[in-house]
Amino acid sequence: MEEKFIIQVENLTKKFGDFxxxxxxxxxxKTGEIFAFLGPNGAGKTTTIKxxxxxxxxxxxxxxxxxxxxxxxxxxxxxxxxxxxxxxxxDDELTAYExxxxxxxxxxxxxxTRKKRIEEMLKFVELWNRKNELVKNFSGGMKRRLExxxxxxxxxxIFFLDEPTLGLDPQTRNHIWEYIQKLxxxxxxxxxxxxxxxxxxxxxxxxxxxxxxxxxxTQGTAEELKVKTKTTSLEDAFISLTGKQIREEEVSGADxxxxxxxxxxxxxx
Amino acid sequence: MDANVIYILWKRQLIRYSxxxxxxxxxxxxxxxxxxxxxxxxxxxxxxxxxxxxxxxLTPGIISMAILFTAIFTGIExxxxxxxxxxxxxxxxxxxxLEIMIGRTLGGATVASLQGIIVMIIALLVGFVPQSLLMxxxxxxxxxxxxxxxxxIGTAIASRLEDMQxxxxxxxxxxxxxxxxxxxxxxxxxxPQVVGIISKVDLLSYGVDGIRxxxxxxxxxxxxxxxxxxxxxxxxxxxxxxxLFSKMQI
Numbered sequence: 001m002e003e004k005f006i007i008q009v010e011n012l013t014k015k016f017g018d019f020x021x022x023x024x025x026x027x028x029x030k031t032g033e034i035f036a037f038l039g040p041n042g043a044g045k046t047t048t049i050k051x052x053x054x055x056x057x058x059x060x061x062x063x064x065x066x067x068x069x070x071x072x073x074x075x076x077x078x079x080x081x082x083x084x085x086x087x088x089x090x091d092d093e094l095t096a097y098e099x100x101x102x103x104x105x106x107x108x109x110x111x112x113t114r115k116k117r118i119e120e121m122l123k124f125v126e127l128w129n130r131k132n133e134l135v136k137n138f139s140g141g142m143k144r145r146l147e148x149x150x151x152x153x154x155x156x157x158i159f160f161l162d163e164p165t166l167g168l169d170p171q172t173r174n175h176i177w178e179y180i181q182k183l184x185x186x187x188x189x190x191x192x193x194x195x196x197x198x199x200x201x202x203x204x205x206x207x208x209x210x211x212x213x214x215x216x217x218t219q220g221t222a223e224e225l226k227v228k229t230k231t232t233s234l235e236d237a238f239i240s241l242t243g244k245q246i247r248e249e250e251v252s253g254a255d256x257x258x259x260x261x262x263x264x265x266x267x268x269x
Numbered sequence: 270m271d272a273n274v275i276y277i278l279w280k281r282q283l284i285r286y287s288x289x290x291x292x293x294x295x296x297x298x299x300x301x302x303x304x305x306x307x308x309x310x311x312x313x314x315x316x317x318x319x320x321x322x323x324x325x326x327l328t329p330g331i332i333s334m335a336i337l338f339t340a341i342f343t344g345i346e347x348x349x350x351x352x353x354x355x356x357x358x359x360x361x362x363x364x365x366x367l368e369i370m371i372g373r374t375l376g377g378a379t380v381a382s383l384q385g386i387i388v389m390i391i392a393l394l395v396g397f398v399p400q401s402l403l404m405x406x407x408x409x410x411x412x413x414x415x416x417x418x419x420x421x422i423g424t425a426i427a428s429r430l431e432d433m434q435x436x437x438x439x440x441x442x443x444x445x446x447x448x449x450x451x452x453x454x455x456x457x458x459x460x461p462q463v464v465g466i467i468s469k470v471d472l473l474s475y476g477v478d479g480i481r482x483x484x485x486x487x488x489x490x491x492x493x494x495x496x497x498x499x500x501x502x503x504x505x506x507x508x509x510x511x512x513l514f515s516k517m518q519i
Binding site for chain 1: 271273281284288353357359360361362363364
């Protein structure tokens with residue numbers, strides 16, 4: 001049975017101690033839609049994605065992914081989506097193929113199908129001829145493409161992308177959106193993504209939700225948001241809705257590690 | 270339980286181990302230094318005290334040391350996986366946390382056992398004489414048991430740590446005392462009472478004793494006690510490790 005709304009979120013809240021990262025949000029994503037989830041830094045985007053993808057347990061509220069409750073039917077929900085995280089999540093010491101194989105086994109794809117799919121997906125992102133190279137020798141763009149191939153290996157119905165184009169050059173960014181749009185059109189995969197590049201959101205998405213201070217402040221098409229704020233670009237609409245102030249972000253241990261990792265990588269280069 | 274899932278997690282640890290030559294060499298160099306420096310340095314004192322050949326006595330202890338250090342480290346590696354983002358990839362997959370824990374721990378235990386075996390082979394090459402070749406598989410069993418035990422303990426600790434900053438603390442306050450008070454370097458018989466009690470609490474003591482009695486025939490606790498203590502504590506630590514790991518938030 002095909003669900004009309006593939007993602008349903010009701011009164012979702014996440015608190016860390018006294019701090020409310022996500023405050024009673026509700027929204028629905030239609031099957032087959034490209035849904036942009038925008039917001040300033042620290043607005044609650046990543047926390048929301050972590051809850052949608054079962055990495056964090058909500059403090060209260062309900063999430064249904066492909067009809068499965070994300071807390072009580074965790075594994076069914078997990079099988080329904082693929083994800084590209086904001087930070088790299090590949091094993092650098094493994095080859096591209098080994099990273100794919102690891103994913104395929106965890107998602108219990110039978111061996112023959114697995115081989116075929118890995119080849120198909122690596123060809124899709126144009127990495128098939130580098131399949132036996134260690135990932136640590138890949139460029140940022142190649143790693144991202146590999147993560148996309150990996151996230152799609154098990155044929156997910158929903159594809160989450162948390163700032164998939166961060167830090168990539170315009171060529172690679174275009175390339176990546178081409179893959180994603182193709183996937184959406186040909187396979188009907190629902191796309192849920194976050195980005196800070198407003199022109200990307202404007203160009204690619206069917207619908208946009210803006211989150212700020214843990215609340216969804218508005219939702220609509222890019223045109224609707226521009227009309228509503230009497231602006232001509234999505235960037236202006238975004239600023240008019242969320243204000244000009246630069247956000248202070250609470251830095252968690254994980255973020256600190258990420259920063260250190262980035263510095264470490266830069267030093268290596 | 271899905272055997273394929275456990276297998277791929279295990280395989281990943283072995284691939285990573287086989288690719289990092291520097292780590293392999295680094296974690297063997299230290300035990301060998303202990304083996305040769307202490308083995309040669311104390312041999313005449315040990316002999317004069319009527320305790321026999323110190324190199325024979327020390328080898329099982331140093332095998333245990335190699336296993337202890339590597340096993341704890343493979344558990345701690347979860348922090349690296351978290352730091353390098355790979356843990357998220359594993360945690361969003363539709364597999365139980367217990368499977369992940371078991372696969373990782375067995376992989377780490379295998380790597381640690383291999384390190385122990387390498388030390389053993391080097392010791393054999395330079396003159397260590399086992400009492401009987403038939404008992405070597407028994408020594409292997411003890412080696413794998415302590416490898417699993419300490420890999421599970423490493424995982425349990427790592428689940429509670431945010432970053433690698435705590436690593437030095439663990440080395441100084443857990444790993445080193447476990448090693449020095451285990452009877453790896455000196456006989457447990459006739460120790461001052463306090464040290465004697467601590468060494469009985471130290472789980473590594475039973476591993477050293479098991480390996481030593483399999484290889485040299487000298488035993489302090491006896492096989493049955495060694496095996497029972499290690500078997501039970503490994504099961505308990507696996508359970509605790511799985512629980513803490515399942516509570517780990519990204």
